[in-house]
Amino acid sequence: MNCGGPYMSAHASLTEPVFPPLAINPDLVRKILVRFIQNEVQKVGFERVVLGLSGGVDSSLVATLASQALGPTNVLAVIMPYKTSDPKSRRDALQVVQQLGIDQLQVDITPQIDAYFERFPDADQKRRGNKMARERMTILYDQSLVLRALVIGTSNKTELLLGYGTIYGDMASALNPVGDLYKTQVWQLADALGVPTAIVQKAPSADLWSGQSDETELGFAYRMVDQLLYYLVDRRYSREELARLGFEPAFVDDIIRRVRDNQYKRRLPVIAKLSSRTVDQEFRYPRDWGH
Amino acid sequence: MTADGQLTVGLAQVDSALGDRDRNLARHRQWVAQAVDAGVKLLVFPELSLTGYFLRDLVVDSALRLDGPAMKDLLSLSGDLDVVLGAVIEEPDHRYFNASLYLSRGELVHVHRKVYLPTYGMFDEQRYLASGDRFRSFKTSFGRAGILVCEDIWHLSSAYILSLEGVDMIICPSASPGRGLSTDERLGTAESYNLVCRTYAQFLTTFFLYCNRVGYEDGANFWGGSMVIGPNGDILAQEEDADEALVVATLDLGDVRRERLANPLLRDERVELTINELRRALHERTRKPY
Numbered sequence: 001m002n003c004g005g006p007y008m009s010a011h012a013s014l015t016e017p018v019f020p021p022l023a024i025n026p027d028l029v030r031k032i033l034v035r036f037i038q039n040e041v042q043k044v045g046f047e048r049v050v051l052g053l054s055g056g057v058d059s060s061l062v063a064t065l066a067s068q069a070l071g072p073t074n075v076l077a078v079i080m081p082y083k084t085s086d087p088k089s090r091r092d093a094l095q096v097v098q099q100l101g102i103d104q105l106q107v108d109i110t111p112q113i114d115a116y117f118e119r120f121p122d123a124d125q126k127r128r129g130n131k132m133a134r135e136r137m138t139i140l141y142d143q144s145l146v147l148r149a150l151v152i153g154t155s156n157k158t159e160l161l162l163g164y165g166t167i168y169g170d171m172a173s174a175l176n177p178v179g180d181l182y183k184t185q186v187w188q189l190a191d192a193l194g195v196p197t198a199i200v201q202k203a204p205s206a207d208l209w210s211g212q213s214d215e216t217e218l219g220f221a222y223r224m225v226d227q228l229l230y231y232l233v234d235r236r237y238s239r240e241e242l243a244r245l246g247f248e249p250a251f252v253d254d255i256i257r258r259v260r261d262n263q264y265k266r267r268l269p270v271i272a273k274l275s276s277r278t279v280d281q282e283f284r285y286p287r288d289w290g291h
Numbered sequence: 292m293t294a295d296g297q298l299t300v301g302l303a304q305v306d307s308a309l310g311d312r313d314r315n316l317a318r319h320r321q322w323v324a325q326a327v328d329a330g331v332k333l334l335v336f337p338e339l340s341l342t343g344y345f346l347r348d349l350v351v352d353s354a355l356r357l358d359g360p361a362m363k364d365l366l367s368l369s370g371d372l373d374v375v376l377g378a379v380i381e382e383p384d385h386r387y388f389n390a391s392l393y394l395s396r397g398e399l400v401h402v403h404r405k406v407y408l409p410t411y412g413m414f415d416e417q418r419y420l421a422s423g424d425r426f427r428s429f430k431t432s433f434g435r436a437g438i439l440v441c442e443d444i445w446h447l448s449s450a451y452i453l454s455l456e457g458v459d460m461i462i463c464p465s466a467s468p469g470r471g472l473s474t475d476e477r478l479g480t481a482e483s484y485n486l487v488c489r490t491y492a493q494f495l496t497t498f499f500l501y502c503n504r505v506g507y508e509d510g511a512n513f514w515g516g517s518m519v520i521g522p523n524g525d526i527l528a529q530e531e532d533a534d535e536a537l538v539v540a541t542l543d544l545g546d547v548r549r550e551r552l553a554n555p556l557l558r559d560e561r562v563e564l565t566i567n568e569l570r571r572a573l574h575e576r577t578r579k580p581y
Contacts, residue, residue: 024474025472025473025474028476035533036512039506040507185472284348288345288507289310290309290310291308
């Protein structure tokens with residue numbers, strides 16, 4: 001893990017000007033995403049969604065969008081702290097719940113996580129973090145069944161591209177309204193939609209323990225990597241062109257490697273091909289089949 | 292030409308259920324009824340309005356045959372007004388086309404098989420569909436018309452050919468997914484289509500009817516924005532939002548004549564020069580040694 005690398009800078013979600021190509025019209029994006037949620041939920045015969053609300057900006061934004069799309073009583077926010085989570089996260093989550101008037105359920109995941117790791121006391125933070133993410137996922141899918149609610153995801157484009165998430169954990173969902181927004185765009189939209197400023201401005205964190213920081217763990221600031229990802233992914237700049245723009249080649253190579261190495265998280269499991277019509281190869285149907 | 296030289300057109304900016312032809316046909320009937328009530332004489336539905344757009348393997352299940360039993364229901368839509376709708380058609384030789392059908396008084400007047408099938412980025416049409424082989428205009432009660440389906444208009448030559456056939460009106464059914472974020476109030480796609488459609492209307496001095504759909508398929512949003520454009524490039528009516536809507540405009544068909552008198556671009560067009568130069572360019576392009 002590359003901690004405190006050369007691309008660290010003070011976290012500044014709102015205080016610094018937005019990189020112009022990633023500036024959005026929040027009202028237009030809001031409208032598209034609210035309709036997306038309405039459409040993709042209702043056309044498959046559902047009315048409700050359930051999400052894990054961490055008190056961070058991504059899930060607070062999704063809760064806001066879902067509430068606007070489906071009405072607050074059709075959104076269940078599940079708050080699932082572990083004993084080492086920052087207590088402030090829970091308070092932030094509850095503030096969002098209260099502000100939106102959505103339903104909430106609190107499930108402390110400490111007992112089941114600790115029960116498991118009693119057998120593996122030497123497990124490192126990564127194992128524990130993944131386990132927690134997957135524990136939360138099973139709770140969301142359980143509630144999904146109870147409430148006839150779709151699980152709505154909160155992984156943003158930066159996380160999806162960098163693979164900064166747990167496969168079948170926080171990356172699991174039925175629909176994801178923010179997966180094509182970079183983190184810096186999530187901040188803009190969240191701010192415009194009235195997510196509490198303290199939430200938008202606080203340093204992003206997976207919150208496995210108090211004081212954890214995404215940007216420290218990743219080794220660079222979201223503002224910086226979003227610019228690079230924009231040129232690399234959206235505009236398909238070559239390494240040489242990126243160097244000419246002033247991106248450090250070692251940084252570029254690190255990001256290219258991350259994107260490549262995490263491709264598996266963005267796909268179905270690889271299937272050994274035997275027949276002439278294999279799922280996801282020749283058997284190609286839209287997800288919205290018949291809707 | 293209508294007696295008073297006026298034509299009320301309607302653009303049915305609708306959503307479609309993906310791969311559910313029966314449900315979509317029922318919706319077509321409702322929109323037709325609404326259009327008839329609004330005095331519409333020509334009603335345009337979006338591309339693949341009967342089936343939805345991102346069909347993938349559903350192309351085969353959604354297709355209909357022009358000589359098959361399903362046509363009767365479609366033709367019955369056009370009892371009181373002319374209808375343009377989008378369907379997948381299967382030819383007797385089992386090629387499938389993304390087609391747009393012009394129906395009038397219970398008859399099939401014209402079929403345009405989409406020529407330019409986008410197969411890049413988010414599009415994969417050539418994987419599933421055969422490409423049409425012609426751009427032809429046809430006569431209607433309101434003058435000469437031509438149909439270009441969505442990606443067809445991104446190739447200048449398609450509209451140019453129709454123009455030389457003397458069309459008064461180009462009809463463009465579309466299923467354009469919105470993309471391209473900026474601080475603008477519209478998506479990049481909406482900006483581009485507005486520019487392109489208005490440019491065609493003005494360059495070719497023809498009415499231009501652009502009907503785009505709305506709704507979502509597999510996360511892609513269709514941005515609507517359907518518009519009726521006059522032969523001087525002015526937008527006569529538009530639904531800017533991505534809501535289902537019937538966009539209605541009354542055209543003064545004499546505007547085409549007046550515009551071409553004021554702006555005789557078509558008269559001055561050097562068709563033979565164009566053909567000769569194209570032939571030369573093509574020859575030179577194919578003559579390269581390797």
